[in-house]
Amino acid sequence: MMTCEAVLELLPWYATGKLGAEDAAAIAEHLRGCDACRLELAAVLRLRHGVSGDEGATEPVRERVWRRVTVQAGIRDIAQIDVGSLAIGLRLGLNARRSTPVRASLRVMGRQVRIVGAKRQGAPDEPEEASGPSRLHPPEPPQTFCARQGSRRTPFAERSRIAAGTSRTRTR
């Protein structure tokens, strides 16, 4: 039969139903005859109920971070220039990738044909949302890399600012 010490160690996982059948059965058997461990289980269940009160990542937070992720990962261009008309034109993009920081594509009747900056092998065509800012969520200015305005400079913020520095001049 399990000792109280062994039971107490495993109670959190017993409370969440994450123990193997054998351990769970042994603990259930122990609990039937041990008032002290039953009280501990009640305390663990109260604790479990109380943990998780933090607000999660709301949609605005997820969107904000997603835009930063796509720029930092080099998925989204940090600066973009379009020339030509809707029927035919040229798009030049600058991104944060080290290998191919420049992308160029030809637009013919609304279809983008990449001519510089190859995508990874097997990658599908990028959706409009991923290739450029959506109408619903225009890009943020570079200073949004700082988590909050007025914050002190950080190594991370510095890196991000360097990566996005050119977008000060022209950001779509």
Add this chain to the structure above:
Amino acid sequence: MRGVKTDEALLRAVARGDRVAFRELYERHADRVFRFALSFLRAPHLAEEVLQETMVAVWKNADRFKGASKVTTWILGIAKNQGHALLRREVRGARTPDDPVSEPDPAETTELCVRVEDAVATLPAHLREVLHLVFYEEMTLGEAAAVLGIPEGTVKSRMFHARKALAKVLT
């Protein structure tokens, strides 16, 4: 109709550069990563930073995932490393949070939750993250150990110490 892709399938697609799959993977795990980071950083803007760095790392290293663990475990492991690196920078005084940590609104939660949250906030970061993984993510002992990169025995002892400390605060 196409079925729902598994995390593993999405990650394989991400490794090939599939941005649509990356967005889907992001949507599935953003909240989880954010909450986990918040559990030990206690500051939403830092949790955002961890989420950002974690997902960039996922994009860059998706091809390194070998399937030895769940995708969730792998991603939270990255988040733990990013979050701890951020904590170390904070400790060195490289930066300070701009705003005080937002307090939960007592009107929106039960009294018990508020008391427990307050008590949990007094714990050290390494105990808070264990509590979060076990009680919120409902991870097994092995999964929590894998995310944190520590032996299972250490997870158990941290959990035990967290409960002991909380019992003191809550009584």
